[in-house]
Amino acid sequence: AISLFATKVTIFHINDTHGHAWTFSEYKNPNIGGFAVIASIIDKERAVNPNVLFLHAGDLNTGVPESDLLNALPDIFVLNRMKLTAMAVGNHEFDKDRSVLEYQMSIAKFPFLSANIYKNGKPFFTPYIIKNVGGVKVAIFGLTTEETAILEPLYSSDLEFRNAIEVAKELVPKLRAEADVVVALTHLGMGMEHEGDYTTSEQLAQAVDGIDVIIDGHSHTKLAKAKVINNTIIVQAWEWGKILGKLELDVENGKIANWNWTPIPVKLEGNEEALYVKVPLDIFAKMGSEKLDTVIGETKILLDGERAHVRSGDTNLGHLITDAMLWKTGAEIALQNGGGIRASIKPDKITIRDILTVLPFGNTVYVLKLKGSELLKVLEYAATIPEGKGAFLHVAGLTWKSEGGKVTEVLVNGKPLDPNKIYLVATNNYMAGGGDGYSLLKENKSSGYDTGFVLADVVVEYIQKGLNGKIETYDDTPRYIRK
Ligand code: ATP
Ligand code: ZN
Missing domain, CATH: 3.60.21.10 (Metallo-dependent phosphatases)
Structure with a gap:
């Protein structure tokens, strides 16, 4: 019809x-x-x-x-x-x-x-x-x-x-x-x-x-x-x-x-x-709102979580987050993907809402044991990540350099990485599950455990207790230098 x-x-x-x-x-x-x-x-x-x-x-x-x-x-x-x-x-x-x-x-x-x-x-x-x-x-x-x-x-x-x-x-x-x-x-x-x-x-x-x-x-x-x-x-x-x-x-x-x-x-x-x-x-x-508006501290400086910045270099906020993982777990090294850092914190009072805006994924903290040689492989992968990708790596406990996508130096607490030593490494459960291409961490997952600590809560606690609620300056010396 x-x-x-x-x-x-x-x-x-x-x-x-x-x-x-x-x-x-x-x-x-x-x-x-x-x-x-x-x-x-x-x-x-x-x-x-x-x-x-x-x-x-x-x-x-x-x-x-x-x-x-x-x-x-x-x-x-x-x-x-x-x-x-x-x-x-x-x-x-x-x-x-x-x-x-x-x-x-x-x-x-x-x-x-x-x-x-x-x-x-x-x-x-x-x-x-x-x-x-x-x-x-x-x-x-x-x-x-x-x-x-x-x-x-x-x-x-x-x-x-x-x-x-x-x-x-x-x-x-x-x-x-x-x-x-x-x-x-x-x-x-x-x-x-x-x-x-x-x-x-x-x-x-x-x-x-x-x-x-x-x-x-x-x-x-x-x-x-x-x-x-x-x-x-x-x-x-x-x-x-x-x-x-x-x-x-x-x-x-x-x-x-x-x-x-x-x-x-x-x-x-x-x-x-x-x-x-x-x-x-x-x-x-x-x-x-009662929970979210709770003030946990104050920062005098901008804690930089700008998308373009955390996906191309390390920032003070990346340092703070990875330092918080070390502080909570006692691990020697911490690894965090830049793409998991979703916002900056402006100079002002810091609320729980601010932290959850930076870290919205509900990630937990994972701790695993990695041989120095395995850790090096992780860094070799991280050195190849193009700028702008969420996989860009933020670290605590180590400093490292790469040139043309090849790792040229890794220092753990100032000492050269020992390929045979077992290191305690904290990361988020996303990376431990192989997220952002970190399949090496996933392969080594059986050597570790999920602490169950929510990363955002860990950062809150670190600001409150580790930093006494006051941030006037924060380490922004690059921990990774790429040429
Ligand atoms: P879309 O919303 O369209 O899926 P998106 O906003 O997630 O896109 P991007 O902004 O490129 O896309 O972010 C993707 C990046 O976010 C990943 O590369 C990773 O770094 C990060 N990411 C995604 N999910 C998680 C998670 N569960 N935990 C930690 N980081 C994550
Ligand atoms: Zn989307």
Whole structure:
């Protein structure tokens, strides 16, 4: 039958919200984001058009202490109220152990979609859903970056991350047969060229026919307009709910006849806040604030955790964190990945919130015994890490040099490294699990144990007791010199 009218289907989407359920401020950019604002924008559309879908392309977890403390309960509680249709599983959904993810899935009234994550030969998550939207059948399937196995080795090692293109090639024809519109909800990231063996959403569009729309996440890409590759519309909504993507589709006779994509800036100014979202978020924030606002000390200097700095050299904050590991464990050497240091601390009173903003991952401290020769291999790997990578190494207890990617000097407490001596080495559980390519630490893991000390708590205790709550200066002499 030929229908005379097109059905208008509107898909709202966000991705990589990383705990940013609440409105927040950035430098020169006050009162941005916030799920209550997003809800009011979506509600306006729902009032005039019943055919609305709302999708999240993954990485709900990790980044705001109020959310992290409660394992993203606030975010999920309000997304339920906002009638989120579905979420893709992002790599950061594996930041904490599996029981946390299972808890999140149990309270969510929306499915966590991923068609390419397998366990024992079966899909571990719901691969897809099909929604009837005003008579239009919309299939939505999830895909998760294969990089998750490398980025999150700790809590994903029992899972198999199958190639996104191969999975989609098999699944899309089936969905096409059942639905009018096929949407891939992907946590893959944008970009055609990259290092490493993983699929991006653009490569997916190029390689697989029959996907109408890709709603993407992972690369935190700010798009001015949608991309089209191989007849597939590709969109992404930057990060932290700062943009709400709005994709309007006119579906006629089971086909997209027209479409339009708008990236809507999310800010308080000029918008309303939906109270059914704002009120519970305020309550959740209060639950956390007593703990988070606790002052643990004061710093007169900037403790530098700037992304570009901690991924290219050692900083006073990297020193403080690794020194705290030594102080707590009595190990001789401490190792910390720069990518695990997520923010600076400005000269002011220091609160628990500040520390959890620097160290949001909930890492624990791992202690292992490493032969000098093994430790040297770890440093040989670290010397090859390009600047800008999260794997960039911060150390305590040793100083070292490299030239052209080769290690030229290693001193442990001022003495040359002894290849036959066994050293006690503290690190975080992410690196001990082989994170950031430190597979050598993983191989030696059996020689050590997880102390169970949460790294952020260790740093709090070190500032309070080790430094008596006062930081006037801190060692910023480079411990690693690279030529
Ligand atoms: P996305 O949110 O899109 O996945 P991201 O913000 O995690 O991206 P990057 O900012 O490049 O991506 O950070 C990745 C780096 O973060 C890793 O290389 C690693 O250094 C660090 N990292 C990620 N997860 C952990 C973890 N659980 N513990 C410690 N460090 C981590
Ligand atoms: Zn992300």
